[in-house]
Amino acid sequence: MSQSIGFVGIGAMGSAIASRLVDTNTLLVNDLNPALALPLEERGARFAPLDEIATCDVVFLSLPGPDNVLKLLLGDGGLAEKMGPGSLVIDTTSSTPIVDEGLVRDLAVKSISYIDAPIAGGVRRAYDGLATLMVGATDEDFARAEPLLNTITSNVFHLGPVGAGHAAKLVNNLLNHCNRFATVEMITLAERYGIPPDVMIDVLNVSSGRSYVTDYTYPEIVFPNLKQGFTLELMRKDAHLAGALADHVGQKLRVGSLVAEMMDEAVERLGGSADQTDLMQKWYPPVTD
CATH class of the missing domain: 1.10.1040.10 (N-(1-d-carboxylethyl)-l-norvaline Dehydrogenase; domain 2)
Structure with a gap:
């Protein structure tokens, strides 16, 4: 069933991941370079401000690195201040479990769930649905995210708690x-x-x-x-x-x-x-x- 998904970071890999989601979900996208959204908008996605992205129940991140994730979620006026209880963040950024430990703790205070789901295999294979997702999550959060992850690729591995994917x-x-x-x-x-x-x-x-x-x-x-x-x-x-x-x-x-x-x-x-x-x-x- 279609649901509203937020997606922040639509560079090379982010666009590839988002392209797997856009046909079966209402996709709201955001990037520092709005022009990157054009191919996704042609398929039905909509560029949205971060305040609107924060209203989505599920928000994907595909950012350059862990510092960008921390700033986006926990910086002044960050997404975590605006997301509702029960929201889920799916972080496909290449980051580190050392950062994940603090993120999980800080987001839990706001009743926001977080899973790490970095992707491997290259941009071309990601567009074709042939990449690999390595997931760290609680069993409950993984079960919630799994249908979306399977839309991205059939190669989805739940490796353990948060941090295991990274x-x-x-x-x-x-x-x-x-x-x-x-x-x-x-x-x-x-x-x-x-x-x-x-x-x-x-x-x-x-x-x-x-x-x-x-x-x-x-x-x-x-x-x-x-x-x-x-x-x-x-x-x-x-x-x-x-x-x-x-x-x-x-x-x-x-x-x-x-x-x-x-x-x-x-x-x-x-x-x-x-x-x-x-x-x-x-x-x-x-x-x-």
Whole structure:
């Protein structure tokens, strides 16, 4: 049954998630850049001020990072001051369970429920309903949110209490970053020996070196020279958030810490607004004959 849903943050990934909801719900959207709403408005969504978003029983967030979430919900005049008791916040932002702990406590005072449901798999797969949602929630809140989450994708995993989704997303993203750097390095090594990148990718995809990067990113994004819709600054943010999570639980990340340093270098060299594809194409100098 259609219901009124609020959605704040309709950048690349937010728009993809919202596109899965707009056909079966009354969707109110908000973003600092109102022009981003146009494709969704053409399908029936409506751009609305935050005061109106706060009247929705369910509000999705897809923001750049945890600081943005805290400011939006708990800052002066934030959404939490205006949302009614029994409201539900579904946060798809890549954040951290360390932040979630405080959010749950502060929102509970106002009888507002919160679940973390970050998404992985890339913008294109999110539009196609093929991405993955990693959810941290109470059983009651998950049951309430599950029909909406299943509209976004069939790959929905309830991993435990609030914070579990964000923890899993950080693990996933840092592992993907590790695979990305390792694959670029090995593809370049093969190319310098004379093996074309597309041939090496075909070999890896039927061998033990296969990964999401070889199976999807190279053939579907890098070789066609497309953009993945995820910036290097966001990659760097996730790498360092994963490091903070490791510190929080007392684990030393040897490979992960190195990759976080490499992300700092990538942002310095290529710029924070560069796409993941730029990293894979420009990290090493082109191989010439």
